[in-house]
Amino acid sequence: xxxxxxxxxxxxxxxxxxxxxxxxxxxxxxxxxxxxxxxxxxxxxxxxxxxxxxxxxxxxxxxxxxxxxxxxxxxxxxxxxxxxxxxxxxxxxxxxxxxxxxxxxxxxxxxxxxxxxxxxxxxxxxxxxxxxxxxxxxxxxxxxxxxxxxxxxxxxxxxxxxxxxxxxxxxxxxxxxxxxxxxxxxxxxxxxxxxxxxxxxxxxxxxxxxxxxxxxxxxxxxxxxxxxxxxxxxxxxxxxxxxxx
Amino acid sequence: xxxxxxxxxxxxxxxxxxxxxxxxxxxxxxxxxxxxxxxxxxxxxxxxxxxxxxxxxxxxxxxxxxxxxxxxxxxxxxxxxxxxxxxxxxxxxxxxxxxxxxxxxxxxxxxxxxxxxxxxxxxxxxxxxxxxxxxxxxxxxxxxxxxxxxxxxxxxxxxxxxxxxxxxxxxxxxxxxxxxxxxxxxxxxxxxxxxxxxxxxxxxxxxxxxxxxxxxxxxxxxxxxxxxxxxxxxxxxxxxxxxxxxxxxxxxxxxxxxxxxxxxxxxxxxxxxxxxxxxxxxxxxxxxxxxxxxxxxxxxxxxxxxxxxxxxxxxxxxxxxxxxxxxxxxxxxxx
Numbered sequence: 001x002x003x004x005x006x007x008x009x010x011x012x013x014x015x016x017x018x019x020x021x022x023x024x025x026x027x028x029x030x031x032x033x034x035x036x037x038x039x040x041x042x043x044x045x046x047x048x049x050x051x052x053x054x055x056x057x058x059x060x061x062x063x064x065x066x067x068x069x070x071x072x073x074x075x076x077x078x079x080x081x082x083x084x085x086x087x088x089x090x091x092x093x094x095x096x097x098x099x100x101x102x103x104x105x106x107x108x109x110x111x112x113x114x115x116x117x118x119x120x121x122x123x124x125x126x127x128x129x130x131x132x133x134x135x136x137x138x139x140x141x142x143x144x145x146x147x148x149x150x151x152x153x154x155x156x157x158x159x160x161x162x163x164x165x166x167x168x169x170x171x172x173x174x175x176x177x178x179x180x181x182x183x184x185x186x187x188x189x190x191x192x193x194x195x196x197x198x199x200x201x202x203x204x205x206x207x208x209x210x211x212x213x214x215x216x217x218x219x220x221x222x223x224x225x226x227x228x229x230x231x232x233x234x235x236x237x238x239x240x241x242x243x244x245x
Numbered sequence: 246x247x248x249x250x251x252x253x254x255x256x257x258x259x260x261x262x263x264x265x266x267x268x269x270x271x272x273x274x275x276x277x278x279x280x281x282x283x284x285x286x287x288x289x290x291x292x293x294x295x296x297x298x299x300x301x302x303x304x305x306x307x308x309x310x311x312x313x314x315x316x317x318x319x320x321x322x323x324x325x326x327x328x329x330x331x332x333x334x335x336x337x338x339x340x341x342x343x344x345x346x347x348x349x350x351x352x353x354x355x356x357x358x359x360x361x362x363x364x365x366x367x368x369x370x371x372x373x374x375x376x377x378x379x380x381x382x383x384x385x386x387x388x389x390x391x392x393x394x395x396x397x398x399x400x401x402x403x404x405x406x407x408x409x410x411x412x413x414x415x416x417x418x419x420x421x422x423x424x425x426x427x428x429x430x431x432x433x434x435x436x437x438x439x440x441x442x443x444x445x446x447x448x449x450x451x452x453x454x455x456x457x458x459x460x461x462x463x464x465x466x467x468x469x470x471x472x473x474x475x476x477x478x479x480x481x482x483x484x485x486x487x488x489x490x491x492x493x494x495x496x497x498x499x500x501x502x503x504x505x506x507x508x509x510x511x512x513x514x515x516x517x518x519x520x521x522x523x524x525x526x527x528x529x530x531x532x533x534x535x536x537x538x539x540x541x542x543x544x545x546x547x548x549x550x551x552x553x554x555x556x557x558x559x560x561x562x563x564x565x566x567x568x569x570x571x572x573x574x575x576x577x578x579x580x
Binding site: 113114115125129132133136191192194195196197198199200201202203206207226227230231233234 | 335336339366367369372373374375420422423424425477478479480482505506565566567579580
């Protein structure tokens with residue numbers, strides 16, 4: 001195999017001081033495993049330098065595929081290293097790198113079913129469940145820190161300029177209508193008759209209390225909106241209250 | 246919206262020969278009864294579960310000689326009957342028709358029963374697609390000697406480990422609606438929270454103060470026939486007490502408690518039958534399915550008492566989207 005560590009590092013978009021220490025291809029499984037760590041620091045005139053910090057335990061994340069090859073990254077990093085800004089790393093207890101998490105999250109947002117995501121990405125259903133569960137529990141985040149500020153600014157501007165609820169063809173306010181955020185955050189209450197909405201609203205509000213990531217919160221908001229669109233026929237009482245606000 | 250009085254029932258108690266004739270005549274059915282009777286039914290489009298407790302047209306009854314047979318309203322395409330194991334169970338709602346409903350039967354004490362109880366609220370399409378059903382059981386005298394079962398009438402497979410589901414599509418002009426009648430409301434007692442979801446609990450917060458739940462129940466001599474009740478945006482959702490072991494400091498439940506909701510013990514219901522009549526909805530569409538809890542049957546001594554309008558098996562657990570206890574569940578067809 002002509003591919004070398006340096007080229008693989010570039011494909012993975014590693015930046016110094018991170019480097020590919022080793023890799024292994026499994027053509028049968030179309031899988032590549034790469035071991036990533038800090039470059040070995042060389043001292044002047046070949047004198048070795050003391051490692052700044054002890055490496056912690058190896059952590060493994062599934063990363064986005066490389067040209068159809070499933071990519072698993074084994075990362076050995078100092079225990080004190082902050083990996084949160086690295087797209088090829090992920091949270092310690094999660095199965096996916098941040099880059100793959102964003103890809104999966106985008107598919108969730110497009111309404112792709114769990115089985116559909118499994119088919120597209122090749123991710124085992126069990127791992128996808130773990131990821132979805134973490135999203136629901138507010139235990140993982142998707143948003144780039146830089147985008148949070150922009151999103152917050154946009155939200156403030158949106159609140160100020162938001163029109164009254166604009167009903168869609170189904171008499172369900174558009175997903176961008178502020179009423180959904182008010183509902184799901186418990187800042188607006190309506191009288192609910194439908195059992196399914198009582199159960200769903202309680203669950204979503206409970207999740208929103210612990211979810212801080214803006215994009216995950218938006219996912220929950222879309223879930224509520226989708227429920228209303230799918231069940232509009234039995235929600236006349238509830239929708240009438242949304243329209244009067 | 247078409248409205249009818251809820252007496253437009255889809256099911257009733259009947260003998261083996263009548264049930265056999267119905268199945269052979271065609272149609273789709275949800276059937277509950279003793280295992281020995283279910284094993285004598287012919288192949289057909291039906292799903293079933295074992296139970297000997299019923300609310301029949303003549304009142305509450307414990308019987309191994311009759312079946313409760315409910316016609317499933319088939320107004321759209323052909324329903325699909327499918328088993329779900331612990332791996333595929335999380336697909337149960339997602340597999341449901343875009344417009345329609347699904348009836349699920351799960352064997353009590355099985356892994357799917359436990360998994361569903363704990364994880365159903367997180368399943369894909371949960372609450373979006375109507376899911377209703379029950380937990381099959383056994384005669385309490387047979388505990389330790391018999392196992393709760395479900396049966397696929399199309400293949401006559403009996404199973405004690407898998408859930409059985411009938412997915413029923415409806416035409417665009419109709420839709421299914423699930424509701425509950427729960428006579429229990431939160432009492433005026435302490436607020437209770439649990440640190441983790443599960444079928445048993447030791448530690449809890451009582452009015453925000455740490456405590457042991459078993460000791461709390463024992464020290465206050467709380468009537469454990471009364472369930473814990475959580476308020477889900479106005480829907481009262483019960484968790485029934487199975488056993489209290491004050492020595493070990495644990496309390497077991499018939500459904501899991503969750504860590505993200507507050508509970509209180511229920512206020513007593515002095516007369517179940519009267520309260521039930523008062524709680525009946527004035528008008529609904531035709532009843533497509535209904536069941537009630539065996540604990541209501543036992544604790545409220547419903548044997549021989551007539552509770553019209555909502556008949557069905559008295560079960561080891563009810564499903565109205567998620568698993569419920571001590572609650573009547575029903576599905577209506579509207580539109």
